[in-house]
Amino acid sequence: MGTSKFNQILLLFFHLHLLQISCSVFVHSKKQSNLSPTIMFELKSQQIPSGSIRRPTSKLPFHHNVSLTVSLLAGTPPQRVTMVLDTGSELSWLHCKKTPNVNSLFNPLHSTSYSQIPCSSPVCQTRTRDFTIPASCDPNKLCHVLVSYADASSMEGTLAMDNFQMGGSSIPGTFFGCMDQGFSSSESDSMTTGLLGMNRGSLSFVTQMNYPKFSYCISGRDASGVLLFGEVNFAWLKPRSYTPMVKITSHLPYYDRVAYSVQFEGIKVGGKILSLPKSILQPDHTGAGQTMVDSGTQFTFLLGPVYTALKNEYLAQTRGKLKELGDPNFVFQGAMDLCYRVPLTQKSYPVLPTVTLMFKDAEMSVSAERLLYRVPGEVRGSDGVHCFTFGNSDLLGVEAYIIGHHHQQNMWMEFDLVQSRVGLAEVRCDLASQRLGLGL
Missing domain, CATH: 2.40.70.10 (Acid Proteases)
Structure with a gap:
């Protein structure tokens, strides 16, 4: 991408x-x-x-x-x-x-x-x-x-x-x-x-x-x-869960053959698995629907039907905890239309349901402050505008699932080119930098 x-x-x-x-x-x-x-x-x-x-x-x-x-x-x-x-x-x-x-x-x-x-x-x-x-x-x-x-x-x-x-x-x-x-x-x-x-x-x-x-x-x-x-063998680093890269060698119009593609298998919201047909999570005959791990994109984008299912479930589970923005004309970055009003004086979010992205043999859990993003410069009265950090790929004209770097925070992300797999492990990345002697 x-x-x-x-x-x-x-x-x-x-x-x-x-x-x-x-x-x-x-x-x-x-x-x-x-x-x-x-x-x-x-x-x-x-x-x-x-x-x-x-x-x-x-x-x-x-x-x-x-x-x-x-x-x-x-x-x-x-x-x-x-x-x-x-x-x-x-x-x-x-x-x-x-x-x-x-x-x-x-x-x-x-x-x-x-x-x-x-x-x-x-x-x-x-x-x-x-x-x-x-x-x-x-x-x-x-x-x-x-x-x-x-x-x-x-x-x-x-x-x-x-x-x-x-x-x-x-x-x-x-x-x-x-x-x-x-x-x-x-x-x-x-x-x-x-x-x-x-x-x-x-x-x-x-x-x-x-x-x-x-x-x-x-x-x-x-x-x-x-x-x-190079290799990573640190005693303090948790064992990685590895998900295999998906490789399709055919030239398909909507498939990036050299991307880090993984097999997307589902989404959990607060422990509840969304009811999604497996076919919609896999590339079709045109290559549309591949799932790419992308450090060059900030947020995560899902194809329309999957995004809608996640949005509806998240709305249901946060009702009474968060106040919806109520402005149908506001869409953050052209693809993120689930936004909330949060008082400017509020220092933290209420307890929010964790969103877990499920891949073959591995999971990536998104929780707390990584679920919402305050839009710079947007204020409604005494409230700031905070948007859900998942967006709709269809609104971008992109025929793919894209896992952005915002949701990769505090995850050790390993790209193994020899065994063709992506490794994930939860870790405090600020402490990891200190342990590696970077002093950041």
């Missing part, structure tokens, strides 16, 4: 600032033999075994507000860049300065290791096939790439290659988009923030790094977190 998604971005230092809140193309495995046993990613790293090659576990802290962002170095000499962490996108990109007097994130003219990819390159011709819009040839015979997102934002430019650095670890020859044109709901985001594509595509950052797995943990308390590449 991607960036700027529904006006949200993620940062890799886990500086969470949604690009509207999730790193290249490697044809072969990169054996980084020049690395020391321990690699420092902003703070520190821990070496762990991975197959026959000992790969370091790399840790990066991050912060978030609407998106998750991380801080990297790009080019030679290195330029510091901020990128949104997006498990729903493939191509990483930076806003590039190619003309004078233009603000940008990255200046390729100042990098001696920067190179542009010609449209005749096999990378341009074959490795962009999973893009929503395949690459083309620009007037200069360079590989032209364009990425677009569900909130109607888009970026376009040239496929390029340069060196990236993460905590002292050099990642040479990484493919990314050097973007110089685009439309964003927030121009400041497009100029000052890039995107770190982290899905399973051949040009994604994690694929190019050739790490077998990565994990992240988002704190709901202090807008911080950690992104970690």
